[in-house]
Amino acid sequence: MSLSPRLEFRQTQSLVMTPQLMQAIKLLQLSNLDLVAYVEAELERNPLLERQVEPEGERPAEMEGEGGDQLERVSDADLDPRASHASEAADGERDERVSDWLEERLETSRSAIEDRLDTTLENVYPDDAVREPTGLAPGGEAPAYSEWAGVGTGGRDDDGYNLEAFVSAETTLADHLEGQLALAVSNPVERLIGQNLIDLIDEAGYLSADLAGVAERLGAPLAQVEKVLAVVQGFDPPGIGARSLSECLAIQLKERNRYDPCMAALLSHLELLARREFTTLKRVCGVDDEDLAEMVGEIRRLNPKPGLAFGSGVIQPIVPDVFVRGGPDNWLVELNADTLPRVLVNQAYYSRVQKTTRNDREKAFLSDCMQTATWLTRSLDQRARTILKVATEIVRQQDAFLTLGVQHLRPLNLRMVADAIGMHESTVSRVTSNKYMATPRGIFEMKYFFSSSISASDGGEAHSAESVRFRIKQMIDAESPDDVLSDDTLVQRLREAGIDIARRTVAKYREAMRIPSSVQRRREKQAALSAG
Structure with missing residues (x-):
């Protein structure tokens, strides 16, 4: 077999990860706050983009109807002659600003702009850096990718690494409680209830909502909401989730194993302690002077506002999309x-400025701005x-x-x-x-x-994993000391109820709910029965 050079043609297909496609994908996963910040940066950078302002009662009639919702259109001044004088003054000022801006950017070629873009795959796919994109919504057009440096993992701007970006943000009370909730509650239904309760806890650590109202709003039994609240009240810091000062102090005393009937009586009469009516307190609590002084000292060492230990960080309100x-x-x-940021492309202004360009580099720069603005408006609409x-x-x-x-x-x-x-x-x-x-x-x-879901054994509708966990817990709670259910028995009963599940899955769910094995449960129940 002889080796000889030869020339051949080969045709292949590949998916090119363009900056525009990456930008379109990134816009999809931005929150509304991040999106507003990004659009504001684009408005500052691109003179062809304008913020759409529609004062109530002053919207031109031509913009009403189907065409009024278009993101890409000319400015209001071009449609309304009454605004022409104001528009000319604004455009004159902008002409001067853009002229200076073009001078500053003459040395910035198109390739240099693209080199400055943050286009690493890690920023688009933070979970799987080398995974290829599989598409946006049907018919979606990719916007231009512009300067959004340092947003994802692996991003870096022209000024080098920003060390402050590596400093962890201050942990808020809600973050601290949510982390504990994820570990303490495995049932997603109860986790959802717990998340709602955490959202209702104020900065001092108190739950200000009525549990009956929470149960009615979520459509959950009041007993289940109270059960989840008991779990939340066991979180750190002690006393969190209390509905009153006495309950907050009681939770902390139980944590220290210092809660007894005398202390309970004292907490139920805190108004007497505030008025320093010690004689009445001694009679109510059934203690002498020495015991009362010790009890008051215990209360003074407690924290009446446990939530303030996390400081008063900036709280961003949740704005629904x-x-x-x-x-x-x-x-x-x-x-x-x-x-939804409302921006439009001033094509009339682009046509006028384009006539004043002096060389090909300025024309290319303006064309790039026009392309970026057009892609951005279309991408926002598609998003x-x-x-x-x-x-x-x-x-x-x-x-x-x-x-x-x-x-x-x-x-x-x-x-x-x-x-x-x-x-x-x-x-x-x-x-x-x-x-x-x-x-x-x-x-x-x-x-x-x-x-997740669990298949039905009879071919019917699948069951959610949460409901299956709830069934397992119900069966274990109802078992007697003489009839402790093994994992195999649980599997059999679940299949009789139409749930197709494996034994290892039952064991995994049981362990996730921190329920011991059948052998250990039998020993504990028999020991409790003997002690009783």
């Missing part, structure tokens, strides 16, 4: 217009449409939850939503990240509505 309202026959889903489409499908899938309550949360995953709306799972995942939905039962992150 989608509103869900009940209609006559179905649920109405609409976008929150306040979270809004995609969020609305995904949110509508989630509401359709979780209709029982919205109607009947948290106990009826259906099993749902990304593939089910993606297949229903004709998108890829990665797109749905990015759309549901950092997005919130306001429903009659409260504000929830879109990812709350996703949970």
